[in-house]
Amino acid sequence: MGADAATGIGVMLRVLHVVAPARAGGLETVVLQLTTGLRARGHDARVATVLDAADAASHPFVEALEEAGVPVHRIVVGTRAYRAERAAIAQLMRANDVDVLHTHGYRPDVVDGGVARSMHRAHVTTLHGFVGGSWRGRVYEWLQVRAAIRASAAIAVSAPIAERLRRAGGAETTHLLRNAVAPNADALSREASRAALALPADGLLVGWVGRLSHEKGPDLFVEALAKTGDHVHGVFVGDGPLREQMGALAAERRVAHRVHFTGMHPQASRYLAAFDVLALTSRTEGTPMVLLEAMWAGVPIVATAVGGVPDVLRTGNALLCPDGDVRAIAEAVSRMAAEPALRAALSEHARSRVAHEFAPDAWLDAHTQLYQRFVRSR
Numbered sequence: 001m002g003a004d005a006a007t008g009i010g011v012m013l014r015v016l017h018v019v020a021p022a023r024a025g026g027l028e029t030v031v032l033q034l035t036t037g038l039r040a041r042g043h044d045a046r047v048a049t050v051l052d053a054a055d056a057a058s059h060p061f062v063e064a065l066e067e068a069g070v071p072v073h074r075i076v077v078g079t080r081a082y083r084a085e086r087a088a089i090a091q092l093m094r095a096n097d098v099d100v101l102h103t104h105g106y107r108p109d110v111v112d113g114g115v116a117r118s119m120h121r122a123h124v125t126t127l128h129g130f131v132g133g134s135w136r137g138r139v140y141e142w143l144q145v146r147a148a149i150r151a152s153a154a155i156a157v158s159a160p161i162a163e164r165l166r167r168a169g170g171a172e173t174t175h176l177l178r179n180a181v182a183p184n185a186d187a188l189s190r191e192a193s194r195a196a197l198a199l200p201a202d203g204l205l206v207g208w209v210g211r212l213s214h215e216k217g218p219d220l221f222v223e224a225l226a227k228t229g230d231h232v233h234g235v236f237v238g239d240g241p242l243r244e245q246m247g248a249l250a251a252e253r254r255v256a257h258r259v260h261f262t263g264m265h266p267q268a269s270r271y272l273a274a275f276d277v278l279a280l281t282s283r284t285e286g287t288p289m290v291l292l293e294a295m296w297a298g299v300p301i302v303a304t305a306v307g308g309v310p311d312v313l314r315t316g317n318a319l320l321c322p323d324g325d326v327r328a329i330a331e332a333v334s335r336m337a338a339e340p341a342l343r344a345a346l347s348e349h350a351r352s353r354v355a356h357e358f359a360p361d362a363w364l365d366a367h368t369q370l371y372q373r374f375v376r377s378r
Contacts (some may be wrong), residue, residue, distance in 0.1 A: 013043040013371050016098045018089060018108040020050040021061040024238075024266040025211065026289035027128045028061045030179055031104055035070045037364045046071040048092055050085060050107060052078070060266035082111050089115045099375045100124055106140050109147045122152040122374030126177075127161050129286030129307060131215050149173065152374055157287040158308025175370065178311065180363035181292035181354065184269045193274035197237070197262045204337050205233050205260075207275030207299070209268050209290045210282075212240030217281035217304065220326055222246055224281070226253035227330035232337050233258040235275065237268050272297040276343065277336045281329060285309050295354035300343040302332040312358075317350040 017035060021028050031047065038045035047070055049062055056076045065072045075088045089112050093101065101116035102124045103109045109125050116123035125148050131137045148154040149170035155177045156162035162176040194201055206225070210216045218236065225234040236246065236259070243261065250259040265271060268290070272278065278294040278301050285307035292312065294301055301318035303309050304325075313320060319336065321328040336343055 013038070013045075013368065013375060014097055014099045015043065015045045015102055015371060016048060016089075016092060016096065016100070017045065017102045017104060018048045018050065018112050019061075019104045020107040021059065022211070023055075023060050024264055024268065026179075026286075027104055028064075029269075029289045030126070030128065032061070032064055032068065032070070033181070033360065034364070034367065035065065036068045037360055038368070039070060041364065041368070043368070044096070046073065046096065048073045048075055048089060050075050050077065052076070064266065085111055086115050090119065093119060093121065100371045102126070103151075104128065106144050109151075110143050113147050113151055116152075117150075122371070123150075124153045124155065124370065124374075125151045126155040126157065127165070127286070128157055129161070130284060131213075145170075153370055155370075158285070159311055160307055161286060175366075177363065177366050178308065178358065179287040179289055179292060180358045180360045181289060181296060182360050183296045184267075184293065186267070187270050187297060188273060190273045193271040197235070197260075197265075197271055197274055199235060199260060199262070199274055200233065203233055204231060204276045205235050205274060206277045206279050206302075206333055206336075207235045207237060207272065208279050208281070209237045209272075210280075211238055212236065212242040212246060214242065215282060215284050216240075217283050217324075218242055218246050219249060220281040220283075220304075220324060220329060221279055222249045222253060222255065222259065223326045224279075224329035224333060225250075225259065226255045227327065228334050229337065230258065232333060233260065234279075235260045235262060237262050237265055237271065239264040269293040269297070272299050275299050277302060277333060279329070279333060280304065280309070282306055282309075283323065287312060292354055292358055295347075295350040295358075298347045298351055300336060300346040301350065302329060302336060304329070313350070314353070316346070317353055318346055 035045040062072050077085045100122045104126050113123045130141045145168050149168050153173050155175050157179050162174050165174040208221050212218045250256040272294055278299045280303040287308040304323050305320040306323050319332040
């Protein structure tokens with residue numbers, strides 16, 4: 001059941017990942033990359049997806065896992081059917097002789113982590129970031145942090161998350177492990193990406209990729225766009241609860257003619273070449289996968305300096321703006337639009353950095369070494 005601590009190669013590790021997936025997102029990208037990487041090294045990595053009835057028949061994340069050859073177990077339960085969910089996880093762990101239960105996201109962390117402890121198996125959790133905002137969001141965060149410090153190990157994807165766990169009492173079990181990424185072999189060209197997203201073939205396009213929700217700051221993007229020249233167009237790739245509100249805000253700011261909504265695309269990294277600039281205007285973040293993907297794609301970045309973003313984007317790799325500063329975001333986008341040489345220099349430096357510091361091999365090594373520690377104790 002072990003593996004060589006240095007290479008992750010050896011006797012097979014059996015790891016069950018549990019996620020209540022969105023239809024697309026950074027967390028889902030990480031789980032797909034991690035499980036496929038582990039399986040390529042000879043380990044038995046599989047995924048239990050907690051789904052509601054509406055998503056049971058068809059879900060893009062499940063389909064992506066299956067296409068990549070990762071075994072997927074659909075757990076279809078109601079919103080609060082926690083006992084049934086835990087029973088299903090326990091059954092999967094017994095049936096597959098699982099060494100490590102690895103949870104991702106609020107619900108699996110809080111609901112399912114205890115299953116591993118009750119079976120005397122290791123529980124590893126990855127904290128991908130926090131939503132924040134409302135009182136309910138803060139309660140969820142508190143519960144997730146409490147669950148994380150009870151785990152055998154908690155992986156924090158950014159330094160601020162790691163520090164929060166340590167302050168909460170998880171100093172001995174917290175591991176800082178930033179996300180990694182490889183180039184997308186299926187990436188489309190600039191022309192093909194714009195055609196696939198039904199975008200103008202010419203002109204300067206600033207992309208925004210993610211869930212249209214408060215913590216991601218789509219309103220900041222629209223407000224900043226309104227302070228740029230009329231030749232600058234903004235593109236939302238994604239969907240979410242603020243979709244209609246963002247359309248209304250664009251109309252109110254008189255920029256509706258240059259704001260494009262493409263809807264959700266599960267493999268958004270394929271289309272990054274469509275953009276002259278990528279904007280990330282989040283109010284809170286972990287280590288955003290879209291930034292790493294844009295760095296590989298050679299797309300220069302304007303981003304708010306929140307969460308783990310400054311760890312990824314250092315001076316010379318992107319233009320960073322203060323949290324929530326619409327004017328600074330607008331000025332950075334305008335500068336990018338006016339200076340092609342700046343865009344080229346930033347994208348070149350960013351690609352070099354992501355290739356050297358965020359490559360998947362070392363990231364996979366760190367995971368297998370962590371799993372191995374608990375398998376030995378078992």
